[in-house]
Each structure stands twice: as structure tokens, then as C-alpha cells.
Amino acid sequence: MGDWNTLHHFDDKTFYSMIVPDFKSNGQLLRKYFNSKFGSYIVYGNDQNEERIAEILRFSQFLDNHFKSDTLLNIQKRKKGINENYSDFIQKRNQEEEDFQKANGAIIEDINHILTxxxxxxxxxxxxxxILGRSIFTGSVCAKPKSIAENIISKLTDNELGSIFYPSRSNRSGIINWITHEELQLLWLDKENIYSEKEETGKYFSDFLKFVEIALENNLGLISGTNMNESILKLIQSPLSVKIDVQELGLEYVINYE
Known part of the structure; x- marks a missing residue:
């Protein structure tokens, strides 16, 4: 049936000033959430907490300031040697990435769950x-090839090189990617290069633009997720001060999960 994806307003400044440094230091905030009641629902098999937290903190020391893995990035960006057979190059690169996943997959899964x-x-x-749905976003919001807008909106549905947020065989839930407020400003400046290709997708396209506009007005970015634990996450009181009256604004594709 495919994955169910959603898009949310996101305070990237708080993320980079509070959460990322916590993962790269002593994990005080990480421990608070990992050991919380919500944490026990989000992080499956929530036992041996201190061991798992220690592994998360150890792994996080090797992530860059954008919360990406230099090791994985180097694997994915490696170029074929001049005298290297192409099939051997692909096989080796795939094997290195698979080895990285085997060595770190359980830790990455814990990070993805608790970070959400x-x-x-x-x-x-x-x-x-x-709603990004299974294909409604990609079928409704188009961008001129090689434009700034295309580069930015592609992040909403795709991981970037070096990202640890990619689905494993056993887990397809959590964060996909995010767009910072600065990136969203660039998208807005280049919005003439985004469009709705079909008349029937025009309403979705206008709802997307309004959602972006609200983010910009509130100095926010955007974050996308897939197959998230909606029944738990809906119970959390939003830390943002954004107020959206969906009915008053006539938004059909911006919803409250009840």
C-alpha cells in the first residue's frame, strides 16, 4: 500500500541549539524522553535503557552538525576508480553501506524513534x-528542473546523502527530512518555479503554499515524517505558538489527526 507521509511546522533553531548539542554531549534531554512514559510507547522494547542511550550518544559523536554521518556520506559519495570495474564498484559500495547498516541499524532505529x-x-x-500521503504531494507540487525550488522541495520526500533517516527492512517510520527556515525563505523567493501541473491538483497546491506561508510568518521551517505513531504524537501539546484555523482558512489537506 505504500508509506503514509506527513508535513509539519518545525523550529529548526531550537532543534540545532537544544536537541543536536544534547545528543553530542551528555544526553540529559535524551534520557528524559527515553525514560518517559511516552518514550516507552515510542521506543519499542524499551529495556536496557542506559546501554541503549550510551550507544546513541557514542554514535552521535560521529555525526556532523547537520546530524548526518560523514562515514555514510563518504560511502555514498565515493567515485569509481579509473581502473575499477563498474560492477565491482557498485557491489563494493552497496556492501559497505549494508555493513554500515548492520553495525549501526539498531542504534539508528532507536535514534529515529526517540528523536521523533x-x-x-x-x-x-x-x-x-x-498530508503528503503516498503520492499526493509528488503528484501535485512540481518544480522546474535544476531550480533552487526543486532542490529544496525534494527534501520533503527524499533523504539526503549521509542521512541516517532511511528506512530499514524492519522499520519504515520516523523522520524523512527537514527544511530550515532559511531554506524555506529561498524556496519562497523561487516560488515562480513551483507549480501545479494539473487543474485537479490546484487546491492541494494552494494549501501547500499556505502551509509554507504560515511557517515563514512564524520563523519556522518544515519537517516531514513517514508512518509515524500518530495515536501517541497527537497527545503531545504542541511546543509552537502557531495557530491555524483549518476551517476558517478553507484548508482541505491540512488536517488535525483526531
């Missing part, structure tokens, strides 16, 4: 959110 809880508790609003 932390983000929606500290710096993002779960409700109301824009």
Missing part, C-alpha cells in the same frame, strides 16, 4: 499537518 518524540515535544507541531 523529542522533536514533536520541543520544536515541531504534530497537529495540524499537511
Amino acid at each position: 518524540l523529542m522533536i514533536f515535544s520541543e520544536c515541531a507541531g504534530f497537529n495540524p499537518h499537511l
Whole structure:
């Protein structure tokens, strides 16, 4: 049936000033959420907490300031050697990436689960959110090839090189990617290069633009997720001060998950 994706308002400044440094230091905030009641629902098999937290903190020391893995980035960006057979190059690169996943997959899964809880508790609003669905976003919001806009909106549905937020075989839930407020400003400056290709998708396109506009007005970015634990995340009081009256604004694709 495919994955169910959603888009949310996101305070990237709080994320980079509070959450990322916590993961790269002693994990005080991480421990608070990992050991919380919500944490026990979000982080499956929530036992041996201190061991798992220690592994998360150890792994996080090797992530860059954008919360990406230099090791994984180097694997994915490696170029074929001059005398290297192409099939051998692909096989080796795939094997290196698979080895990285085997060595770190359980830790990454823990990070993805707990980080989702932390983000929606500290710096993002779960409700109301824009439906990305399985394909409605990519079928409704188009961008001119090689434009700034295309580069930015592609982040909403795709991971970037070096990202640890990619689905494993056993887990397809959590964060996909995010757009900072600065990136969203660039998107807005280049919005003439985004468009709705079909008349029937025009309403979705206008709802997307309104959702972006609200983010910009509130100095926010955007964050996307897939197959998230909606029944738990809807219970969290939004840390954002954004107020959206979906009915008053006539938004059909911006919803509150009840």
C-alpha cells in the first residue's frame, strides 16, 4: 500500500541549539524522553535503557552538525576508480553501506524513534499537518528542473546523502527530512518555479503554499515524517505558538489527526 507521509511546522533553531548539542554531549534531554512514559510507547522494547542511550550518544559523536554521518556520506559519495570495474564498484559500495547498516541499524532505529518524540515535544507541531500521503504531494507540487525550488522541495520526500533517516527492512517510520527556515525563505523567493501541473491538483497546491506561508510568518521551517505513531504524537501539546484555523482558512489537506 505504500508509506503514509506527513508535513509539519518545525523550529529548526531550537532543534540545532537544544536537541543536536544534547545528543553530542551528555544526553540529559535524551534520557528524559527515553525514560518517559511516552518514550516507552515510542521506543519499542524499551529495556536496557542506559546501554541503549550510551550507544546513541557514542554514535552521535560521529555525526556532523547537520546530524548526518560523514562515514555514510563518504560511502555514498565515493567515485569509481579509473581502473575499477563498474560492477565491482557498485557491489563494493552497496556492501559497505549494508555493513554500515548492520553495525549501526539498531542504534539508528532507536535514534529515529526517540528523536521523533523529542522533536514533536520541543520544536515541531504534530497537529495540524499537511498530508503528503503516498503520492499526493509528488503528484501535485512540481518544480522546474535544476531550480533552487526543486532542490529544496525534494527534501520533503527524499533523504539526503549521509542521512541516517532511511528506512530499514524492519522499520519504515520516523523522520524523512527537514527544511530550515532559511531554506524555506529561498524556496519562497523561487516560488515562480513551483507549480501545479494539473487543474485537479490546484487546491492541494494552494494549501501547500499556505502551509509554507504560515511557517515563514512564524520563523519556522518544515519537517516531514513517514508512518509515524500518530495515536501517541497527537497527545503531545504542541511546543509552537502557531495557530491555524483549518476551517476558517478553507484548508482541505491540512488536517488535525483526531
